[in-house]
Amino acid sequence: MTEFLQQLINGLAFGSILALIAIGYTMVYGILRFINFAHGDIFMLGAFAGFYLAPKIAALIPLPSIAGTLVVLGISMALCAGLGGLIERLAYRPLRKRPKLTVLITAIGVSLFIEYAGQFFFGAAPKKFPDILPVWQVTRIGGLSLNSNQLVVLGVSLVLLLALRFIVLKTKIGTAMRAVSFNPEAAALMGVNTDHVISFTFALGSALAAAAGILWAINYPSIDPLMGILPGLKAFVAAVLGGIGSLPGAALGGIIIGVTETLVSGYISSTYRDAIAFAVLILILLVKPSGLLGKKEIEKV
Amino acid sequence: MLEIKNLTVNYGAICALHGIFLSVPAGSIVTLIGSNGAGKTTTLKAISGLLRPNSGEILYAGRNIAGLPPHAIVAGGLSHVPEGRMIFANLSVRENLQMGAYLVRDKKAMRQELEFVFATFPRLQERERQIAGTLSGGEQQMLAIGRALMSQPKFLMLDEPSLGLAPLLVKTIFEKIVEINRARGLTILLVEQNANRALEISQFGYVLETGKITLQDNAATLRQNPQVRSAYLGGG
Numbered sequence: 001m002t003e004f005l006q007q008l009i010n011g012l013a014f015g016s017i018l019a020l021i022a023i024g025y026t027m028v029y030g031i032l033r034f035i036n037f038a039h040g041d042i043f044m045l046g047a048f049a050g051f052y053l054a055p056k057i058a059a060l061i062p063l064p065s066i067a068g069t070l071v072v073l074g075i076s077m078a079l080c081a082g083l084g085g086l087i088e089r090l091a092y093r094p095l096r097k098r099p100k101l102t103v104l105i106t107a108i109g110v111s112l113f114i115e116y117a118g119q120f121f122f123g124a125a126p127k128k129f130p131d132i133l134p135v136w137q138v139t140r141i142g143g144l145s146l147n148s149n150q151l152v153v154l155g156v157s158l159v160l161l162l163a164l165r166f167i168v169l170k171t172k173i174g175t176a177m178r179a180v181s182f183n184p185e186a187a188a189l190m191g192v193n194t195d196h197v198i199s200f201t202f203a204l205g206s207a208l209a210a211a212a213g214i215l216w217a218i219n220y221p222s223i224d225p226l227m228g229i230l231p232g233l234k235a236f237v238a239a240v241l242g243g244i245g246s247l248p249g250a251a252l253g254g255i256i257i258g259v260t261e262t263l264v265s266g267y268i269s270s271t272y273r274d275a276i277a278f279a280v281l282i283l284i285l286l287v288k289p290s291g292l293l294g295k296k297e298i299e300k301v
Numbered sequence: 302m303l304e305i306k307n308l309t310v311n312y313g314a315i316c317a318l319h320g321i322f323l324s325v326p327a328g329s330i331v332t333l334i335g336s337n338g339a340g341k342t343t344t345l346k347a348i349s350g351l352l353r354p355n356s357g358e359i360l361y362a363g364r365n366i367a368g369l370p371p372h373a374i375v376a377g378g379l380s381h382v383p384e385g386r387m388i389f390a391n392l393s394v395r396e397n398l399q400m401g402a403y404l405v406r407d408k409k410a411m412r413q414e415l416e417f418v419f420a421t422f423p424r425l426q427e428r429e430r431q432i433a434g435t436l437s438g439g440e441q442q443m444l445a446i447g448r449a450l451m452s453q454p455k456f457l458m459l460d461e462p463s464l465g466l467a468p469l470l471v472k473t474i475f476e477k478i479v480e481i482n483r484a485r486g487l488t489i490l491l492v493e494q495n496a497n498r499a500l501e502i503s504q505f506g507y508v509l510e511t512g513k514i515t516l517q518d519n520a521a522t523l524r525q526n527p528q529v530r531s532a533y534l535g536g537g
Binding site for chain 1: 349351371383391392403
């Protein structure tokens, strides 16, 4: 039982990181109906932003510390938000009226560009992510060994997801996002500058991916320019699993993939851990093609 | 208030509007009638910026707005209720109305506008919290018009507001259009298949056929025109 709880918490921590990335996929899909395959690489850039920022921040706020970590997290999120908006502006906006396939291929191109530009600038060898967060005594509750890092991952993810929920449901820009995702033409007739809303969506998703990158690096402190590929892919699977376009779906999908993968690799075999996500995806799509919380897409005539 | 000069719009190689001239004086209701595919919706979409005109001028309050993006045109006080209503079915009635007031920064003005819309369409107030997709066709049309009013327009374009509505509701909608026109001095350009009713409440009318204006006259005169009567008013 203790071991199960242990694995469950590991899985939840991993899953909530996937959830943060998955939100970005699903938001962009909701608004532009295309999969931004470069999204996983923003996750990587978030981790690297933290890597390069940490020594600079340490000069002002001693690290490891909670305040320092929050500053690193905040700046990385802001940098990646700007970058996400910039990528949208440079790579995707000129293709707005082109077939979706063109945009999709461009996204793959952007992804490869970021990965190899990353290898060029950061070096291909893995780097050790600095200890920015103090690790508290490993808590023991009934034989349960809890790493404080995992609790931080869970806590920060929860706060970010709630903040996102607030933005999307309660603010003007969030209402505009939902309006654009439902009908961009009608939103434009309301005076919404749809390009601004789309840029904002990319920025928001990228900020969450950057946060995921930092949280990931705190937990698994080896980072490299290709580290975004697999988590990116799994988060994409999570988004499809939950029902692409649905925000709660993306969060739920992330948790399911994270927990399943951790439990399977803990109890059955870790050899197949990377295949789990895809196996779950195939199973769910066979039963419910629109995903767990997705709506059936009605073809517009 | 609105002056269209030699407006041409193409969809790829297909010419939808062949250089039309049209004028809507301030405070009036003007109707554009024509059969399906004549170019009525194209005309409205070109005015509101959803379509880019290929040539010609759209003078709104003396300024050429042809080719501006839709959000810039709304900001100038021109509001378009599109064909098929295009309400945000995933948002609540209230959120739809808030979207209408997207460019209104003044909270007090927005509240006043909301009161006016609710006074005009009490049904919307009853359904304020409801998801707009669950409204009936007539309620959705009220919401579409109410939403357009929330932007505090000076000029309102309505594309087939009576489409698919029961006769009693059609009557209500037309009464509301007149009411809005009178109460606020709002200039209205109306596109309708229900030509008889539309001309009844209008001062002036245009007939559009395959992308050309073929007839234009005072609404009352147009209603007596034998050609119009046989083609659009269902009888000789």
